[in-house]
Amino acid sequence: MERLDNKLGTLTSLPMVLLLAVSFLAPLVVVAVFSIMPPKVFSIMNVPDFSAYADFFQQGYYKSLLWSVAMAFISTVILFLICWPLAFGMAKVFGKFTLVLTIAVAMTLIVSENIRLFGWVLTLMKGGLIDGYLRTWWGLRLEGVLYNGPIIVFGLIYVYFPFMLFPLAQGIAMIPEDARQAAEDLGASPFRILWEIDLPLASPGIVVGSLLSFVLAAGALAESKLLGGQAIIVFTDEVETAFTYGQNWPLGSALAMILILIIGILAFFSISKIDLDSMMGRRR
Amino acid sequence: MRSSRKTVYFLNAYGVLVIVFLYLPLVSVFFASISKTRYLTFPIRRYATHWYLRAVQSPTVSDLVETSLKIAIIVTVISMLVGFFGALAYARYHWKYRNAFQKIIILPIFFPQAVLGLALLIWFNSIGLIPSWKTAVVAHLVWIAPISTLIIAIRAYSFDPALEEAARDLGASTWTIMREITVPLLIPGVISAGLFSFLLSWGNFPLSLFTTGADSTLPEWLYAKMVSGYSPLVPSVGFISIGSSIILLVIAYIAKKLVASVAK
Amino acid sequence: MPTTPILYLKDVVKRFDDFTALDNINLEIFEGEFLTIVGPSGSGKTTLIRLMVGMDEPTEGTIWLRNERIDQTPANKRPTCMVFQSLALFPHRSVGQNIEFPLKIKGVSPKVRSKRALELLELLHLPKSFYNKRISQCSGGEQQRIALARALAFDPEIIFFDEPLSALDYRLRKTLEKELVDLHERTGKTFVYITHSLEEAMVMSDRIAIMNSGKFEQIDVAEVIYSKPVSRFVASFMGEVNMFDFKCDSKGDIKIDGVEIRSSVLTKDKQKKYSKKAKGTLMVRPEFVRFNKAKETNDFQIRGYLRAEYELGSRIQYEVDTLDDSRVIIEKLREDRFKGKLGATVVIGWDIKHTHFIPND
Numbered sequence: 001m002e003r004l005d006n007k008l009g010t011l012t013s014l015p016m017v018l019l020l021a022v023s024f025l026a027p028l029v030v031v032a033v034f035s036i037m038p039p040k041v042f043s044i045m046n047v048p049d050f051s052a053y054a055d056f057f058q059q060g061y062y063k064s065l066l067w068s069v070a071m072a073f074i075s076t077v078i079l080f081l082i083c084w085p086l087a088f089g090m091a092k093v094f095g096k097f098t099l100v101l102t103i104a105v106a107m108t109l110i111v112s113e114n115i116r117l118f119g120w121v122l123t124l125m126k127g128g129l130i131d132g133y134l135r136t137w138w139g140l141r142l143e144g145v146l147y148n149g150p151i152i153v154f155g156l157i158y159v160y161f162p163f164m165l166f167p168l169a170q171g172i173a174m175i176p177e178d179a180r181q182a183a184e185d186l187g188a189s190p191f192r193i194l195w196e197i198d199l200p201l202a203s204p205g206i207v208v209g210s211l212l213s214f215v216l217a218a219g220a221l222a223e224s225k226l227l228g229g230q231a232i233i234v235f236t237d238e239v240e241t242a243f244t245y246g247q248n249w250p251l252g253s254a255l256a257m258i259l260i261l262i263i264g265i266l267a268f269f270s271i272s273k274i275d276l277d278s279m280m281g282r283r284r
Numbered sequence: 285m286r287s288s289r290k291t292v293y294f295l296n297a298y299g300v301l302v303i304v305f306l307y308l309p310l311v312s313v314f315f316a317s318i319s320k321t322r323y324l325t326f327p328i329r330r331y332a333t334h335w336y337l338r339a340v341q342s343p344t345v346s347d348l349v350e351t352s353l354k355i356a357i358i359v360t361v362i363s364m365l366v367g368f369f370g371a372l373a374y375a376r377y378h379w380k381y382r383n384a385f386q387k388i389i390i391l392p393i394f395f396p397q398a399v400l401g402l403a404l405l406i407w408f409n410s411i412g413l414i415p416s417w418k419t420a421v422v423a424h425l426v427w428i429a430p431i432s433t434l435i436i437a438i439r440a441y442s443f444d445p446a447l448e449e450a451a452r453d454l455g456a457s458t459w460t461i462m463r464e465i466t467v468p469l470l471i472p473g474v475i476s477a478g479l480f481s482f483l484l485s486w487g488n489f490p491l492s493l494f495t496t497g498a499d500s501t502l503p504e505w506l507y508a509k510m511v512s513g514y515s516p517l518v519p520s521v522g523f524i525s526i527g528s529s530i531i532l533l534v535i536a537y538i539a540k541k542l543v544a545s546v547a548k
Numbered sequence: 549m550p551t552t553p554i555l556y557l558k559d560v561v562k563r564f565d566d567f568t569a570l571d572n573i574n575l576e577i578f579e580g581e582f583l584t585i586v587g588p589s590g591s592g593k594t595t596l597i598r599l600m601v602g603m604d605e606p607t608e609g610t611i612w613l614r615n616e617r618i619d620q621t622p623a624n625k626r627p628t629c630m631v632f633q634s635l636a637l638f639p640h641r642s643v644g645q646n647i648e649f650p651l652k653i654k655g656v657s658p659k660v661r662s663k664r665a666l667e668l669l670e671l672l673h674l675p676k677s678f679y680n681k682r683i684s685q686c687s688g689g690e691q692q693r694i695a696l697a698r699a700l701a702f703d704p705e706i707i708f709f710d711e712p713l714s715a716l717d718y719r720l721r722k723t724l725e726k727e728l729v730d731l732h733e734r735t736g737k738t739f740v741y742i743t744h745s746l747e748e749a750m751v752m753s754d755r756i757a758i759m760n761s762g763k764f765e766q767i768d769v770a771e772v773i774y775s776k777p778v779s780r781f782v783a784s785f786m787g788e789v790n791m792f793d794f795k796c797d798s799k800g801d802i803k804i805d806g807v808e809i810r811s812s813v814l815t816k817d818k819q820k821k822y823s824k825k826a827k828g829t830l831m832v833r834p835e836f837v838r839f840n841k842a843k844e845t846n847d848f849q850i851r852g853y854l855r856a857e858y859e860l861g862s863r864i865q866y867e868v869d870t871l872d873d874s875r876v877i878i879e880k881l882r883e884d885r886f887k888g889k890l891g892a893t894v895v896i897g898w899d900i901k902h903t904h905f906i907p908n909d
Contacts (some may be wrong), residue, residue, distance in 0.1 A: 009377035024400075
């Protein structure tokens with residue numbers, strides 16, 4: 001049935017392909033074209049120049065990029081460490097509790113991230129939930145937690161928690177239990193099992209989870225604005241400023257292109273290594 | 285491999301802790317929303333529901349709800365349709381560009397939404413579209429339709445492809461197979477995808493931020509008020525937004541139970 | 549045996565990219581017969597059945613049903629039907645709806661449909677109460693029968709079976725094998741069955757086709773395939789066998805290293821077609837090899853020592869290692885048990901009438 005399958009596959013993919021061509025590919029192409037326009041023009045009918053990319057280095061925008069990438073990297077590493085035990089529990093240990101956890105974590109995804117971050121502001125601010133109760137009950141104070149670098153990383157960890165947890169749990173669920181048992185039977189210590197069996201076999205989940213967390217965190221905006229109080233200007237913030245206050249579309253586009261390229265290359269290499277069919281549970 | 289009891293206890297406790305961590309900020313928002321004072325400090329001395337009343341009566345809020353709802357409903361319908369076909373191309377048919385298609389669909393999900401929103405803004409401007417709630421629908425779809433596709437694809441993977449072959453072998457045409465086998469088997473997946481699409485669109489903020497133009501959605505307004513010009517309505521409106529999602533989920537859950545009991 | 553071909557494959561080739569799954573297949577299937585295609589996994593039998601049912605198209609060659617060319621006809625336009633390995637019962641439909649499915653497609657009225665479904669349930673020894681059951685409530689054997697009933701409801705000219713019994717346990721499989729033979733006789737339909745289990749093939753079929761690497765090695769009745777295999781592959785695929793390389797000397801006499809051959813056999817065998825310098829394989833089944841008592845001689849004879857003895861239930865199997873390091877397998881019925889000690893020197897042999905020669909091409 002290859003011919004029929006080919007026909008049906010092409011037909012059924014068409015709506016999605018059209019949608020993405022018009023609203024994903026086309027905008028990226030426009031951004032790419034704008035990025036090589038002279039400063040402060042609003043049309044692509046100009047002579048190309050690369051001054052916007054030069055600005056990236058000369059005006060110090062690369063510092064924001066480094067900040068964004070560094071914070072994304074740190075939060076990805078921490079996310080991996082705190083999610084692994086829980087993901088392991090969900091995939092291998094918990095029975096019904098896995099379902100409860102899955103629903104509980106998934107539910108947070110439907111709450112707007114700015115409301116949740118705002119909730120943290122209310123929780124951590126001076127006179128907030130924690131500070132207020134610490135003071136009245138024990139006379140302790142909690143101050144100066146907000147509006148700095150570490151709290152942005154905290155916000156990233158909080159918001160992208162599900163994006164690490166679910167792929168990891170899926171990856172760990174793919175580890176055949178008898179491989180672990182065989183390793184134990186052959187005398188491997190728990191650490192050896194983790195190193196020789198769990199990590200390699202769960203690697204598709206690890207790759208997807210880490211990639212998602214890193215990429216989304218590197219392009220995040222709300223965390224630094226709401227929790228960080230702009231103590232650190234993240235790269236997406238610079239992109240936004242260039243477009244809005246700066247009214248410099250070519251600069252904004254060039255900055256966006258740099259981020260897109262980094263993300264695109266990362267995503268392309270990671271995704272191309274993964275068999276999506278088996279990860280999602282193909283039967284044949 | 286059996287884990288030791290200590291490990292099991294530890295992991296369970298850890299799980300509970302994570303839930304607390306995830307929901308703590310929402311608890312704060314909830315308490316803030318029922319605090320009587322205009323400028324909030326914990327512990328809350330006097331409780332009141334008047335901010336909810338103010339929110340419900342506010343014409344601004346009802347405008348916001350209307351815009352968010354319009355966007356979410358249209359996004360839901362389109363995501364279900366596109367996702368249904370997309371899932372077949374993704375999971376069922378073995379066609380030439382299947383592998384490429386699978387990877388292309390994942391890409392928008394892996395994309396920072398704020399950057400995507402900005403790119404769309406330039407794109408709309410350069411083709412002369414004035415951003416409004418309608419352009420926001422397109423922006424939401426770029427991110428939500430692929431997710432809807434994946435949800436339905438998971439369902440498509442879970443049934444035996446031989447079912448469709450068997451139906452064809454027994455004389456059914458492509459159209460009949462769709463109607464008799466594919467659609468009935470995928471429907472639960474399509475419904476969950478619709479539910480998710482609605483909730484994700486309803487709560488989305490980074491995609492709406494740059495693409496709604498003069499219109500504003502609920503999460504966008506909240507953000508604006510949080511960043512500048514704080515309003516005591518923020519916690520209550522925030523909780524209305526969350527509450528409506530929860531109500532929708534509960535309704536969906538009850539409906540599912542009802543359908544299951546009727547089927548028996 | 550019936551002799552009219554109902555399905556005919558001519559020079560069929562199937563390639564996937566650069567892998568050739570089927571290599572020049574020619575096959576005639578006769579009306580009303582029970583043909584089993586046997587082969588190890590990867591031999592191409594599933595690919596072949598998919599071509600015959602219409603789920604794939606051949607890369608080259610043609611397929612004919614009676615006198616009509618059908619290789620380009622899609623599955624839903626062919627009067628043939630397959631019982632899938634996974635059975636492919638529709639989980640969202642009741643047992644009755646599953647059986648009625650092909651009739652519904654044909655536009656048969658609901659009343660006639662349910663009448664026919666009930667008849668088929670009875671034919672397959674299932675109670676009428678199954679009509680409203682859900683598929684998930686039925687056991688493996690019951691699902692098997694429902695899948696068959698659904699295929700019969702289609703009223704196909706040929707029913708194909710893609711190893712449908714492979715997932716069942718041994719006893720249930722034996723029962724269903726015999727039921728299938730019975731059903732074949734009662735319905736008079738042409739059955740084409742594929743399996744990797746030789747035993748299944750022997751029990752059920754009129755003819756057996758042995759497949760290997762995309763080709764047919766031999767197509768014949770079970771008896772011929774067992775005792776006169778055309779190749780080493782078929783010989784070893786059809787159960788335990790002892791094989792020896794032979795070559796003919798300049799006079800045309802057969803020589804085998806380590807085997808004493810009675811000279812009268814050689815002269816007798818001269819009538820056969822083995823020319824000078826011919827080479828090939830001599831084959832003898834384990835049940836025909838004897839342990840010789842003193843002074844007893846055979847047409848073919850070997851010295852060796854008894855290496856091992858295994859219980860097989862109704863039979864006992866012995867392994868004898870010869871002096872030049874080849875191994876011979878012997879099987880005896882329990883009542884004919886050989887009472888030698890392990891390690892003892894033995895003389896074993898067999899006669900020309902139980903010997904089969906497979907010449908090299």
